[in-house]
Each structure stands twice: as C-alpha cells, then as structure tokens.
Amino acid sequence: MTGPLILRQGQRIGRQRFSGREAFRSVSAYYLLPFRFERFCGNEVLVVNDVGEHLFLTASDFARFTGHELRSDEDVYLTLKGKHFLADSDSLVPVDLLAIKARTKRAHLEGFTKLHIFVVTLRCEHTCRYCQVSRVTQDRKRFDMSEAIAHRAVEFTFRAPAERIKIEFQGGEPLLHFERIVQVVREARAKAAATGRHVDFVVASNLALLSDEMLEFFQQERVSLSMSLDGPAFIHNMNRPRPGGDSHEVAIASLTRARAALGADAVSALMTTTRLSLDHPRQIVDEYVLQGFHSIFLRSLTPLGFARRTAPRIGYDIDRFLRFYEEGLDRVLEVNRGGYQLVEVYAQLLLTRMLTPYSTGYVDLQSPSGAGIGVAVYNYDGDVYASDEGRMLAEMGDKRFRLGSLQADSYDEVFGGTRVRELVESSCNESLPGCSDCAFQPWCGADPVFNYATQGDIVGHRPDSDFHRKNAFIIRHLLELYRSDEGVRRIFWRWIRGNTIGDPNAESTT
Amino acid sequence: MPLDPLPWSQQESDTELTLTFDLAIYSLEAIQRACYWLTDRCYAHIETPSPEQARVRLVLKNPSESLRDLAGDLGNRVLDEQLRRQISAETQAVRDLIVAQAFAEADLEESREGDYNEDHEGIGR
Numbered sequence: 001m002t003g004p005l006i007l008r009q010g011q012r013i014g015r016q017r018f019s020g021r022e023a024f025r026s027v028s029a030y031y032l033l034p035f036r037f038e039r040f041c042g043n044e045v046l047v048v049n050d051v052g053e054h055l056f057l058t059a060s061d062f063a064r065f066t067g068h069e070l071r072s073d074e075d076v077y078l079t080l081k082g083k084h085f086l087a088d089s090d091s092l093v094p095v096d097l098l099a100i101k102a103r104t105k106r107a108h109l110e111g112f113t114k115l116h117i118f119v120v121t122l123r124c125e126h127t128c129r130y131c132q133v134s135r136v137t138q139d140r141k142r143f144d145m146s147e148a149i150a151h152r153a154v155e156f157t158f159r160a161p162a163e164r165i166k167i168e169f170q171g172g173e174p175l176l177h178f179e180r181i182v183q184v185v186r187e188a189r190a191k192a193a194a195t196g197r198h199v200d201f202v203v204a205s206n207l208a209l210l211s212d213e214m215l216e217f218f219q220q221e222r223v224s225l226s227m228s229l230d231g232p233a234f235i236h237n238m239n240r241p242r243p244g245g246d247s248h249e250v251a252i253a254s255l256t257r258a259r260a261a262l263g264a265d266a267v268s269a270l271m272t273t274t275r276l277s278l279d280h281p282r283q284i285v286d287e288y289v290l291q292g293f294h295s296i297f298l299r300s301l302t303p304l305g306f307a308r309r310t311a312p313r314i315g316y317d318i319d320r321f322l323r324f325y326e327e328g329l330d331r332v333l334e335v336n337r338g339g340y341q342l343v344e345v346y347a348q349l350l351l352t353r354m355l356t357p358y359s360t361g362y363v364d365l366q367s368p369s370g371a372g373i374g375v376a377v378y379n380y381d382g383d384v385y386a387s388d389e390g391r392m393l394a395e396m397g398d399k400r401f402r403l404g405s406l407q408a409d410s411y412d413e414v415f416g417g418t419r420v421r422e423l424v425e426s427s428c429n430e431s432l433p434g435c436s437d438c439a440f441q442p443w444c445g446a447d448p449v450f451n452y453a454t455q456g457d458i459v460g461h462r463p464d465s466d467f468h469r470k471n472a473f474i475i476r477h478l479l480e481l482y483r484s485d486e487g488v489r490r491i492f493w494r495w496i497r498g499n500t501i502g503d504p505n506a507e508s509t510t
Numbered sequence: 511m512p513l514d515p516l517p518w519s520q521q522e523s524d525t526e527l528t529l530t531f532d533l534a535i536y537s538l539e540a541i542q543r544a545c546y547w548l549t550d551r552c553y554a555h556i557e558t559p560s561p562e563q564a565r566v567r568l569v570l571k572n573p574s575e576s577l578r579d580l581a582g583d584l585g586n587r588v589l590d591e592q593l594r595r596q597i598s599a600e601t602q603a604v605r606d607l608i609v610a611q612a613f614a615e616a617d618l619e620e621s622r623e624g625d626y627n628e629d630h631e632g633i634g635r
Contacts, residue, residue, distance in 0.1 A: 032597060034605040039590070050605065066597060095604065099611035106612075433546060437594050463550035 030068065030081075030088040033098065037062070038439035046479070051101035052353060052442035053083045056483070101357050105442070108359045108366060108374065111162035113415070115363070115375040117388060118153060118184055119170050120145045121177035122380055122395075126206055126242045130272055130301055144177050145380040152406040153378035154187045158195060159411045160376075165192070166200045168226075170388070172380075175209040185221050202226050204270070206240065206247065207254035215261040225258055227251060229269040229291065231277060231284035239274050255291065269293050273300055273324060275316050281328035289335055289342060297345035298328045300470065302389060302450075318466040322473050329477075336491045347478055348495040350471075353443045354478070355496060363387065364467075365445035369427035372403060372420040382406040384414050386423055389449040401449055423448055426458045434462025440475050519581040525570040527577050529584060533562055536588055540595050541566060544587035552580060 035049040045062040048054040057065065061076045065086070070077040072088065080086045087094040108114075122143035124131070137143060145153075157165060167188055169181050185201055192199040201223040210225075218225070230236040233248040240247040258267050269288065271277075277284060281298075288296045300321045325346075332344045349362045363370030372386035383402050385391040390401025401423075404414035414420075427446035429435035435446070447467050451460030454467075462468045481488045520528040531541055538556075541564050545554040548568065555567040568580055 031604075032601050034601040034608070035597070036594070037590075037597075050608065066593060095607050095611060098608045099614075102608055102612035437543065437591070437598075461549070463547055 030070070030072070030077075030086045032066070032086055033084050033094060035085050036437060036439040036441060040476075046439050047085060048439045048442060049084055049098070050442060051084075051098055051105055051357065053085075053101075054354070054439075055079060055083055055085065104357045105359050108361050108370070111160070111164075112373060113157075113160040113376050114162045114164060114361065115166050115168060115370075116153070116157040116160075117168045117170055117375065117377040118145070118150070118174075118180075119172070119377065119379045119391065120150070120174045120180040120184070122172040123176045124171055124173040124206075125176070125208065126173065126240050126247065128240045130239065130274055140177075143172065143380060145180050145378075146382075147180070147183060149378070149380070149382045149406055150180050150184050151187065152382070154184055154191060156376070156378070156384070156406065156411055156414070157188065158191045158197070160415075162197070164198045164200070166202065169201070169203045169205075171204075173206060173209065174203055175205050175207075175214060178214055181223075182217060185217075185223065189221070200224070204228075206242075206251060207258065208242065208247065208250045210254040210258060212257075215258060218258075218266075219261050224262065224266040224268070226268050226270055227255060227258075228271070229288070229293075230271050230274070231280060232287045235274075235276055235280060235284065238276055239272065252291065259292075264292065268295065270297060271299060273298065273321060278316060278320055278324045281324050282331045285328055285331040285335065285342070289340055294341050295343040295345050295348075296328075296332065298325050299346070300325075302392070318469050322470065325474065326477060329481075333481075333488060333491060336494075337487060341494065343495045343498060346474065347492075348498070350443060350475060350478060351482075351492050352496050354475070355482075355492075362445075364447045364450070365443075367427065367429040367441075367445055368424045369446045369448055371401070371427065371447075371449055372415070372423045376403075376415070378406060384409075386420065387449050389453065393449070393453060400452060423458070432459060432462075434465075434468065438472075440472060443475060444471050516578060516581045516585070518585070519577075521577060522567070525573050525577070527568055527581055529566045529568075529581060531564045531566065531588065533558070533564055536564070536592050537595055538564055540588055540591035543591045543594075544584055547587055548580065548584060551575060 033049060035047050037048070038046045039059075040046055040056070043059045044056050045059055046054060046056055047062070047065075057076065061070075064070050065076070065080060070080070070086075072078075077086070081088065084094050084098055121140075123137055123140070157167065165188075167184065169184070171177075174181060181203065188199050188201075191197075201221065202225065203218070203223060204226045205228075207225065207227045217223070228236075228240065229251065230239045236248040236251070237245055242250075244250075255267060269291070271284065271288075284298075285296060300318070301315060329344055329347060332342050332347075335342045349360050349365055352358055352360050353365065359366070361370075361374065363375050366374065370387075371390065375387055377385040377388055377391045379385060379391055379394070382405050383391075383394065383399075384404050384406060385394060386401045386403055393400060394402055401419070403417065403419050426432075427448045429438075429441050429444060429446045432446060435441050435444070438444070448458035448460070450467050451465070452458045455461055455465065460467070478492075482492055518529065520530075522528055538558070541556060545556060545566060545568075548554060551572070552568045552570050556564060557567075558564050566584065568577075568584065570577065570580065
C-alpha cells in the first residue's frame with residue numbers, strides 16, 4: 001500500500017477485520033480559553049488563565065497545546081481542560097465557571113471604600129529617619145485635626161456603601177491627639193449602629209505614649225493596635241530616634257500592657273526595612289518570634305517624603321531588598337518548621353491570589369489599584385487623598401493625589417471626580433503596558449502613586465519599575481519554593497487558610 | 511574574547527546594531543512589544559523601510575553590555591510576543607464573553623443614560 005491510510009471506525013481494509021488504533025483516537029478539536037504565559041528555566045512554561053489558575057508545561061507540550069496538536073486522551077489535555085485553559089465543546093459551562101471566578105476575584109470592588117484613614121495629627125515625638133510626614137512641634141492648632149473636620153470625615157466614611165468599614169488612625173503619632181480618636185470612634189459607632197454596618201478600628205502607633213486611660217477606652221471600644229517594630233533594639237532604636245534613645249524598650253513595655261488589656265491578637269506589628277536592616281533579616285524575624293508575634297511583613301522603604309530625601313543615607317536598591325526578603329523568608333520558613341506559626345504577610349497575600357479563587361484587600365495588589373476606591377485618607381487639615389502615599393507626597397509639596405476637601409467639596413465631587421476616575425483607568429493592569437501580557441497579571445496589582453513618585457507618571461514604565469521587579473521576583477520565588485518542597489507547601493497552605501478564614505476582602509494597607 | 515554577533519543582526523558600532531524582521535512572519539505590534547521590554551537596557555527605534563519589512567535599531571545604554579545578548583533577547587522576545595498576539599486574537603471573543611458574564615449584574619455606567627452626577631445609587635445622599 002502506498003500513501004497514508006486514514007482509518008475510521010468500522011472501515012475495513014482488505015482482509016483486516018478491525019480498524020487500526022488511530023480509528024479509536026478521539027478527534028481533538030479544541031479551542032483555547034484566555035491565558036498568558038511566561039517561560040521558566042528548565043524548559044518549562046508557566047501558563048496562567050485570567051482567573052489566576054496556573055500550570056507548568058514542558059516547552060514541547062506548550063507548543064503542541066498552542067498549536068492545537070494535543071490529543072484528547074493525553075493527561076496534559078485533561079489537565080488543561082480541567083483548569084480551564086482549553087474547551088472542546090459548544091457548551092458555555094467553561095465560560096460560566098470562569099465568569100463566576102472572575103467575579104469572585106474582584107469581590108473587593110464591591111462596597112467601594114472600606115478602609116478610611118484618619119490622620120488625626122501630624123505631630124510626633126519620634127524623629128524616625130525614614131518618616132515621610134511627622135512633625136516634632138508643639139503647634140497643636142496647626143497640625144491637629146479639628147472636631148469639625150473629624151465629624152465631616154465620619155460623614156464621608158459612612159457615605160461609602162461598604163457593609164464592613166475599617167477606620168485606621170494614623171499620624172504623626174495619633175496618640176498625641178487621643179481626644180480626636182475618642183470622638184471619631186464614638187461618632188462612627190453611632191453611625192454604624194444607625195445604618196446597620198460593622199466598623200473596626202485600629203490605631204497605628206509607636207505605643208510610646210500609651211496610657212492606662214487610653215487602654216481602657218480601647219478595651220471598651222474593641223480598638224486594636226498596630227505598632228512599629230523594626231527589629232531588635234539596635235535596629236529599632238537607630239531607625240526610630242526619640243529623646244532617651246529608648247524607643248524599643250518603651251514600645252515593648254507598652255506591648256506587654258496592651259496585650260494584657262486587649263488580648264494577644266489585638267496588637268500587630270509593622271516593620272520598615274532600612275539599609276541597616278538589610279544585613280540582619282534573621283535577627284529581625286527572631287525578634288518578632290521573641291515578642292510573640294505570629295505575623296511579620298517584610299516591607300521595603302517607601303521612596304516618598306523624607307525617605308526620598310534621606311535615601312542616600314538609609315535607602316537601597318530593590319535588588320538588595322530582594323536578597324533581604326529572600327533571606328528573611330527563609331528564616332520565617334525555618335521558624336515554621338520548628339513548630340512556631342509565623343506568617344510572612346506579603347507572601348501570604350500573593351499566595352492567596354495565586355492559589356485560591358479569592359481576592360485580597362491589600363491596596364497595592366489589586367487591579368484596579370485600591371487608591372481612591374478601596375482606601376481614602378482624611379488628612380488633619382481636611383484634605384482627602386487617594387492613599388497614604390498620596391498624602392505623603394502632598395507633605396512634600398506635590399498634591400497630585402489630592403481628591404478634594406472635606407470642607408469645600410461634596411462626597412460626589414471627591415469620590416466621583418476626574419482624579420479618582422483617572423486613577424482607576426490608569427491602574428487596571430489588564431491594560432497597562434507590560435502588564436497586559438504578563439503571566440503574573442492576575443496575581444499582581446498596580447500602584448499608580450508609586451509609579452508617579454518614582455517615575456513621574458502614574459502609568460509607569462515596567463522595564464524600569466521597582467514595583468514590577470519586586471513582584472516578579474517574589475512571585476517566581478514563591479512558585480519555586482512551593483514546587484520544591486512538600487513541607488513548604490503545607491506551611492503556605494496554613495498561611496492561606498489563615499487568610500481566607502479571616503476576611504480576605506477586608507481592605508488594608510498593611 | 512567577545513562572541514561574534516548573531517548572523518541575522520547587523521552591528522553598526524560597539525554599541526549599536528540593526529535587526530530586520532519579515533512582516534509576513536512577525537507583526538509590527540509583536541516587534542513593538544518586544545522592544546518595549548528592552549528599553550531599560552537600550553534605546554530603540556523602529557522603522558518600516560517597505561511594507562514587507564521592519565527594521566529595529568538598538569543602541570546600548572550601558573556600553574559594557576553585550577550587543578549579542580541584546581540581539582538574541584530581542585529575537586526570542588519577538589517570537590513570544592508574536593505567539594501572545596496569536597493567542598490573544600484567538601481568545602479575545604471568549605475573554606469578552608467572560609467579562610460580560612461576570613459583570614452582567616453590575617450596574618455599569620455605560621448601560622445608563624445620563625451621567626454619574628445624577629447619582630443613580632444615591633451614594634451622595
């Protein structure tokens with residue numbers, strides 16, 4: 001016989017009683033569902049669909065997949081079909097399922113602004129080297145939020161349709177203006193009760209001024225605390241000078257009292273990484289364990305405000321930070337292997353986005369960014385900003401992210417105006433240059449304020465972007481860790497479950 | 511000893527090279543997107559001397575970097591960008607359908623007559 005034989009079921013050729021093997025092979029006519037891809041070393045290709053489900057394929061399987069050459073009886077075909085990378089019938093079920101997942105992934109958009117930051121004062125008794133905004137001054141009138149502005153800010157807060165609202169007090173040092181905290185908590189409680197909503201409160205503080213009277217109020221009103229802890233005393237005190245040079249000792253003493261009054265879970269801690277921190281990731285992680293914390297957020301320095309001015313002294317490039325992050329995360333995993341539960345918060349946020357259908361409320365890991373729609377900042381002087389970083393830029397004289405004024409503008413003008421719309425349009429990473437084709441796009445976010453501060457443009461330039469560099473590196477690193485070790489997988493899933501059992505959609509900047 | 515330049519690139523100087531792409535194989539959009547990702551390492555200029563060809567000129571920002579690596583990276587990136595364009599074209603209709611379905615219940619502004627100042631949801635009240 002010459003030429004190719006195409007056998008169909010039931011055909012008989014010559015004396016052959018049964019058809020050949022090819023006759024029983026499923027005909028594979030499939031179509032591709034939307035996805036993006038990224039090549040990894042080791043001849044592997046990562047494919048990620050629009051709702052963040054992912055697979056690693058060999059380069060050969062990837063080429064056959066995109067060339068429509070897979071057979072329907074192959075394992076890789078079934079896996080791709082099961083994870084919604086291809087479909088092979090006219091059924092709309094894959095579209096329906098993907099639509100549900102797409103909606104779930106964007107659940108954080110529902111309810112509009114959930115996080116409301118009240119800058120009750122700009123005054124502070126610390127002179128932190130990286131601080132963007134604080135003022136050491138006795139001029140209360142000039143840098144404290146007035147009663148009228150606070151009242152108006154509470155009104156704005158409850159115009160947002162969110163069922164669950166979080167109010168965060170910041171400064172300066174907010175405890176320097178405790179009476180304004182009391183006013184806002186009481187007014188917000190009354191508004192929440194009247195409108196059937198839930199409101200949570202958190203005070204971001206160095207805790208140095210925490211008095212028994214304050215603790216009693218926080219206990220009554222179930223206000224939680226977010227303290228600054230940059231690491232062991234030699235790092236913390238160097239980063240956070242105050243008269244006496246004892247910021248660490250004072251903070252830890254207050255932490256003990258706060259936990260006794262409010263409960264262990266009511267106090268969390270935040271660290272900022274300076275150049276000094278970079279050589280001590282293990283000591284910083286160990287300090288968090290020593291102080292009994294179960295989460296640590298290895299955060300890079302925000303290149304804004306005073307931090308930008310002092311960058312030559314305390315700053316560093318992003319690659320140096322990423323080495324620090326890698327070492328710090330290694331230590332966090334070691335601690336977990338030793339039986340102590342410690343979550344690295346940025347990894348937890350990314351893993352939740354990578355491995356579950358849920359969205360996360362972290363402002364900078366959203367598309368569109370949470371600036372102006374997930375978070376609002378009410379400054380001490382009545383100005384409203386799209387994010388805390390936007391407020392910090394304003395303190396440097398650049399009011400690019402000022403949305404309006406509590407005194408002069410209506411809610412509609414502030415949150416429905418061109419500034420907010422421009423921010424949203426410029427922070428959908430589905431359509432941003434460089435992001436739109438990136439395999440990590442469904443897991444990542446956009447940060448227009450960071451882009452503007454570092455590159456002078458809210459859209460940003462991805463090849464030079466530290467935001468891109470950081471997230472691309474960390475996502476790759478997490479994928480490698482996750483795939484390399486069963487023990488790491490178990491730890492990561494514990495972190496994810498802890499996140500999703502809580503409220504994954506609760507808005508946060510921390 | 512420096513490696514020879516890749517045979518399909520034309521080295522113009524120690525810091526500059528030219529690559530020519532056949533537009534029957536690669537789309538201009540794929541070439542543009544690939545160049546975009548190299549703009550942290552080089553200055554890029556694209557021109558189409560004829561309807562069949564695109565010519566890309568790259569000038570290194572850092573003269574110590576390898577022109578050969580740059581040319582190789584661009585060639586490989588264009589291949590991937592071309593594939594991305596094909597996948598995108600093939601899946602765009604389904605992607606639109608998924609987004610439309612996902613937000614079908616959302617009260618999108620475009621679906622209304624009038625503008626947001628009319629405050630349909632009563633957010634400002």
